Amino acid sequence: MTTTLSVSGMSCGHCEQSVEDALESVSGVDSATADESEGTATVDGDAELDDLVAAVEDAGYEASA
Numbered sequence: 001m002t003t004t005l006s007v008s009g010m011s012c013g014h015c016e017q018s019v020e021d022a023l024e025s026v027s028g029v030d031s032a033t034a035d036e037s038e039g040t041a042t043v044d045g046d047a048e049l050d051d052l053v054a055a056v057e058d059a060g061y062e063a064s065a
Contacts (some may be wrong), residue, residue: 003043005052009061010036022059026051 007019016034019041028047034040034064042065043052049065056063 001044001046003047003049003052003065005043005056005063005065007034007039007041007056007063010034010039012036015061018059019056019061021042022055023052024051026055 009055010019013036016036019034020032023029023034023041023043026047028045029043029052030045032041033052036040041056053063053065
């Protein structure tokens with residue numbers, strides 16, 4: 001399953017990496033890719049949406065489905 005989140009607050013490549021790392025730490029995530037210019041993060045795997053949003057927010061960014 002692929003999930004795309006809207007992520008605000010990213011402004012550079014380091015931000016993208018922080019979001020990717022946060023998402024990849026969630027159980028059930030196979031891979032994650034963040035795109036600062038689009039303001040999105042794409043996640044492959046079967047993680048719960050609430051867990052993905054919480055991980056991004058814990059990393060200091062805002063996320064929604």
